[in-house]
Amino acid sequence: MDTSTIVPADISPGGAPAGARRAKRSRSFWDDAWYKFRHNWAGMAGLTVFVLLCLAAIFAKQIAPYDYLEQDWTAILQPPSAAHIMGTDDLGRDIFSRVLMGGRTALMVAMAISLTGAIVGLLVGAFSAFAGGKVDALVVWVIDGVMTFPAIWLAAFVSVATAPALKNLAGSLYNATGWEFLRNEVMISYAVVVFAIGMINWTWPARLVRSQVLSLREREFIEATLALGARPRWIIMKHLVPNVLGSMIVLVTLSFGNAMLFESSLSYLGIGIRPPGASWGAMIFQGMSKVRTHPYLVLAPGITLAVVVLALQFMGDALNDALNPKSRNK
Amino acid sequence: MIDAPSVKGFQPGTFAAQARLEAPVLDVRDLQVQYPTREGIVTALDGLSMQVKAGEIVGLVGESGCGKSTAALSFMRLLPKPGRIAAGSITLDGRDILKLSEREMRGLRGPSVAMIFQDALTALDPTMPVGKQIAEPLRLHKGLSGGAARARAIELLGQVGIPDPERRFGQYSHEFSGGMRQRAMIAVALSCGPRLLIADEPTTALDVTVQRQILRLIRELRDTSGAAVVYITHDVGVVAELCARVIVMYAGRAVETGPTQRVFTAPAHPYTAGLLGSTLELTGDRSLPLNAIPGLPPELIDLPAGCAFAPRCPLAVRQCQEARPALEAAGDGHAVDHQVACWLREA
Amino acid sequence: MLRYLVRRILSMIPLLIVVTAFTFVVGQYGAGDLAAYLAGTRGDSTKGFDVELYQKFRQELGMDDPIYARYANWLWNAAHGDLGRSYVMMGDPPVAYLIKNAVPQSLQLCLAALVLVTIIGVPLGVVAAVFSNGFLDRVLVSGSSILSSIPSFVLAPVAIIVVVVRLQLLPSVGVGWHGLFAKETILPAFCLAMVGLLNVVRTTRVSILEVLSQEYVRAARARGLSERLVIARHVIRNAMLPVITVIGMTGAGLLGATIFIEQIFNIQGFGMMVSKGLQRGDIMTVTGAVLVSTVIVMLFSLGVDLVYGLIDPRVRVTK
Numbered sequence: 001m002d003t004s005t006i007v008p009a010d011i012s013p014g015g016a017p018a019g020a021r022r023a024k025r026s027r028s029f030w031d032d033a034w035y036k037f038r039h040n041w042a043g044m045a046g047l048t049v050f051v052l053l054c055l056a057a058i059f060a061k062q063i064a065p066y067d068y069l070e071q072d073w074t075a076i077l078q079p080p081s082a083a084h085i086m087g088t089d090d091l092g093r094d095i096f097s098r099v100l101m102g103g104r105t106a107l108m109v110a111m112a113i114s115l116t117g118a119i120v121g122l123l124v125g126a127f128s129a130f131a132g133g134k135v136d137a138l139v140v141w142v143i144d145g146v147m148t149f150p151a152i153w154l155a156a157f158v159s160v161a162t163a164p165a166l167k168n169l170a171g172s173l174y175n176a177t178g179w180e181f182l183r184n185e186v187m188i189s190y191a192v193v194v195f196a197i198g199m200i201n202w203t204w205p206a207r208l209v210r211s212q213v214l215s216l217r218e219r220e221f222i223e224a225t226l227a228l229g230a231r232p233r234w235i236i237m238k239h240l241v242p243n244v245l246g247s248m249i250v251l252v253t254l255s256f257g258n259a260m261l262f263e264s265s266l267s268y269l270g271i272g273i274r275p276p277g278a279s280w281g282a283m284i285f286q287g288m289s290k291v292r293t294h295p296y297l298v299l300a301p302g303i304t305l306a307v308v309v310l311a312l313q314f315m316g317d318a319l320n321d322a323l324n325p326k327s328r329n330k
Numbered sequence: 331m332i333d334a335p336s337v338k339g340f341q342p343g344t345f346a347a348q349a350r351l352e353a354p355v356l357d358v359r360d361l362q363v364q365y366p367t368r369e370g371i372v373t374a375l376d377g378l379s380m381q382v383k384a385g386e387i388v389g390l391v392g393e394s395g396c397g398k399s400t401a402a403l404s405f406m407r408l409l410p411k412p413g414r415i416a417a418g419s420i421t422l423d424g425r426d427i428l429k430l431s432e433r434e435m436r437g438l439r440g441p442s443v444a445m446i447f448q449d450a451l452t453a454l455d456p457t458m459p460v461g462k463q464i465a466e467p468l469r470l471h472k473g474l475s476g477g478a479a480r481a482r483a484i485e486l487l488g489q490v491g492i493p494d495p496e497r498r499f500g501q502y503s504h505e506f507s508g509g510m511r512q513r514a515m516i517a518v519a520l521s522c523g524p525r526l527l528i529a530d531e532p533t534t535a536l537d538v539t540v541q542r543q544i545l546r547l548i549r550e551l552r553d554t555s556g557a558a559v560v561y562i563t564h565d566v567g568v569v570a571e572l573c574a575r576v577i578v579m580y581a582g583r584a585v586e587t588g589p590t591q592r593v594f595t596a597p598a599h600p601y602t603a604g605l606l607g608s609t610l611e612l613t614g615d616r617s618l619p620l621n622a623i624p625g626l627p628p629e630l631i632d633l634p635a636g637c638a639f640a641p642r643c644p645l646a647v648r649q650c651q652e653a654r655p656a657l658e659a660a661g662d663g664h665a666v667d668h669q670v671a672c673w674l675r676e677a
Numbered sequence: 678m679l680r681y682l683v684r685r686i687l688s689m690i691p692l693l694i695v696v697t698a699f700t701f702v703v704g705q706y707g708a709g710d711l712a713a714y715l716a717g718t719r720g721d722s723t724k725g726f727d728v729e730l731y732q733k734f735r736q737e738l739g740m741d742d743p744i745y746a747r748y749a750n751w752l753w754n755a756a757h758g759d760l761g762r763s764y765v766m767m768g769d770p771p772v773a774y775l776i777k778n779a780v781p782q783s784l785q786l787c788l789a790a791l792v793l794v795t796i797i798g799v800p801l802g803v804v805a806a807v808f809s810n811g812f813l814d815r816v817l818v819s820g821s822s823i824l825s826s827i828p829s830f831v832l833a834p835v836a837i838i839v840v841v842v843r844l845q846l847l848p849s850v851g852v853g854w855h856g857l858f859a860k861e862t863i864l865p866a867f868c869l870a871m872v873g874l875l876n877v878v879r880t881t882r883v884s885i886l887e888v889l890s891q892e893y894v895r896a897a898r899a900r901g902l903s904e905r906l907v908i909a910r911h912v913i914r915n916a917m918l919p920v921i922t923v924i925g926m927t928g929a930g931l932l933g934a935t936i937f938i939e940q941i942f943n944i945q946g947f948g949m950m951v952s953k954g955l956q957r958g959d960i961m962t963v964t965g966a967v968l969v970s971t972v973i974v975m976l977f978s979l980g981v982d983l984v985y986g987l988i989d990p991r992v993r994v995t996k
Binding site for chain 1: 692695696700703704706819822823826827828830831834835837838842929930932933934936937941951952955956958960963967970971974975978
Binding site: 406408410433436437438440441444445447448449452454455456457458466470471502504515521 | 892
């Protein structure tokens with residue numbers, strides 16, 4: 001069956017009737033992707049939520065009506081009211097202010113994780129594909145191994161097992177440098193969480209980059225350009241990056257949400273961000289014992305977390321539709 | 331031999347068969363098929379008319395994208411979405427199928443009209459034994475029991491020339507060779523003894539010797555069952571060998587139709603001539619005005635006002651750019667059957 | 678088939694060794710000095726740090742041996758069903774005993790959730806595919822996105838508040854495990870199932886769409902099959918292969934999520950054991966749990982392969 005009979009191959013969805021076609025064709029890939037993204041309500045809603053979260057996190061100190069650590073013993077376990085729009089916890093701390101600071105934590109951690117994950121994944125994936133042979137097989141094996149294991153357990157285990165070692169490391173660095181932040185328990189717990197989640201997060205980009213490099217290597221024009229004396233770096237910049245970039249943006253977006261979820265999960269389990277650092281997961285855990293009588297203790301951070309994770313999920317899906325038109329419906 | 335109940339068609343010598351011979355099994359009038367896309371409406375088929383009588387093999391020939399497969403699918407009312415039949419009529423065995431409900435149409439698919447697909451590897455379900463796929467329509471349309479359908483399916487496998495049909499019945503398509511698979515595919519299409527058989531490039535995916543065998547099989551099956559056959563291909567050689575009549579298509583329209591021998595020996599349309607020239611170069615003794623067609627077929631979305639072939643036609647004159655020629659009697663008018671859509675037909 | 682099975686199981690062993698070696702080594706170094714912990718907590722605290730006791734514990738735990746010897750020793754014992762002892766818990770219970778008591782509940786819970794996610798997710802995916810890009814499709818995919826995006830430690834308490842406290846549809850969960858078919862199992866199994874819902878719905882949808890565009894579907898229609906028969910006989914079967922893979926992978930994900938669900942619903946299962954072990958720094962328990970969960974996950978993937986073989990005749994022949 002000849003599909004070109006049915007719809008000529010160069011008729012792509014989207015856009016105006018025949019007259020506007022010339023104009024549309026000259027539009028670049030990115031214009032087209034943005035056009036598609038803009039018309040995806042779920043993606044735009046996700047982007048809006050995400051931007052609001054970023055703004056809230058950046059200006060947390062300015063927005064928050066109270067200090068997130070300030071304890072008010074006259075206002076303990078207050079339900080939401082005008083003074084405390086999300087209520088107060090069992091130490092009389094303003095939950096809204098704490099949710100804001102928790103957002104800051106989640107964003108910082110997620111940013112660190114998804115960026116390092118993308119970079120490490122890119123390096124490992126490209127290295128593995130270019131090295132080939134046994135090295136490649138080993139890398140694939142490791143990636144598959146990491147992926148078979150329940151991710152949250154791996155992160156939790158790494159977090160618990162490496163926390164003392166990282167603390168020691170920070171201690172000796174402090175002795176050498178005298179930088180005060182190295183003694184900050186909260187800072188160290190940030191590092192532990194980033195490290196633990198980072199252990200899992202590099203596998204997706206690594207896999208993507210590897211498969212892309214391999215499929216590029218198979219194509220003849222690459223060999224032709226190599227034969228013409230092109231340097232590998234030129235090939236990477238000219239051919240690999242444009243091919244991978246779209247999928248990479250999608251992956252980073254999705255892994256961003258994932259990292260936020262994992263940070264909260266670890267903190268919920270009591271092995272993530274240490275108090276007094278604010279984390280949604282830790283807040284949910286603290287509220288859990290009173291959830292039947294004071295549900296807002298769990299609901300305020302819980303719904304915020306769910307909404308943000310969902311926003312990033314929708315954003316990732318919309319980006320995928322816009323940037324990888326081939327995978328539409330797939 | 332095919333046993334009596336399955337033969338719905340041709341039975342030589344009877345009056346009824348004689349009458350049927352006269353009335354075409356498939357009668358298509360001014361068929362127009364459109365695909366609305368966001369870029370505009372694609373007219374994949376524009377004003378196609380054709381008749382196929384029982385026992386006749388008609389070839390639909392043209393380059394890919396000319397609308398021949400769209401035609402085949404519309405005869406089965408299986409156009410992929412968002413395709414729709416915008417105008418015209420399709421009469422199958424005296425019934426206008428465009429007026430039937432989807433349920434009634436389903437009842438015709440199999441017993442009245444069946445299709446042989448291009449690539450049996452993709453057209454057979456990989457997870458169902460081939461025999462079961464042959465038995466499936468038998469149980470559905472003929473109400474055969476499991477055992478009877480199985481027996482009949484094995485018989486059909488034997489008829490299409492598959493050795494050891496008992497064993498083959500339970501095998502999966504990946505266990506068949508290419509030629510055997512295509513034979514099995516034909517057995518599926520034949521299972522309910524269809525009046526009209528549509529073969530959509532059934533030999534394109536096969537090598538030359540197997541191709542011959544399949545063509546011979548199709549001809550034999552036509553002889554025994556008396557079915558009308560629409561044979562779709564881009565290969566003029568196959569048409570010359572198999573089809574009594576041919577319809578040459580270009581950009582969704584029939585540009586030349588007539589008895590194969592007449593059309594191929596005295597092509598009246600420059601496109602037909604080009605098609606023949608570009609495939610029969612090797613014979614050498616032909617002197618045709620063209621031996622290859624420059625350029626590509628037009629996009630079906632904004633066709634030129636004139637003849638669709640004009641931009642590629644070496645003989646095009648001003649008139650060709652301005653108005654679209656209709657299908658009319660070709661050349662000297664001796665062959666009433668031979669029609670062409672070209673302004674140069676009298677020249 | 679048997680040969681394939683044996684080969685498949687043997688191929689799992691290297692991964693198992695590497696995973697346990699990793700956990701063992703990282704655990705032993707990362708968690709601090711167990712002998713020091715024991716000497717500090719079990720010795721006479723009035724005498725200060727008891728060096729003799731410390732040395733005794735070190736010897737008892739084999740901590741003076743090189744790390745590879747300790748790992749080999751642990752692995753050898755593990756192969757014989759001895760995973761060491763949990764020194765953090767009262768009475769130093771053997772880890773194998775703890776795991777044996779915890780795993781059945783969790784496996785049953787995961788199984789219940791897996792069945793739920795399959796019987797909910799696959800039909801939703803099929804419906805979404807059949808109405809692809811329509812309103813229903815969008816509603817179903819967004820809906821399962823929402824349900825899967827809510828972390829289980831948020832979904833579960835919300836479900837308890839709504840279903841148990843407010844609506845009183847289901848009995849309060851109380852403490853412990855009530856059996857696979859108990860009413861009390863519905864809510865935790867449901868919350869667990871939601872973790873994998875999106876994956877199952879989405880994979881089913883994509884897979885069905887892919888199959889619907891195949892030529893053999895058109896061929897089945899050309900034989901006069903109704904749309905329902907086409908989907909039931911030809912589409913679902915062909916589309917199920919990737920779905921089964923995803924369900925198997927979801928199994929691993931669900932096992933991971935028991936860490937939250939069991940704690941919230943007070944089920945003394947594997948997840949509860951691991952979360953407590955992690956919080957207490959009980960490295961022997963966690964290392965043992967890693968071994969067992971890796972085996973479970975591998976069995977899941979083995980199961981997927983076997984089902985694959987049953988469904989796809991091509992796999993049956995080649996392997």
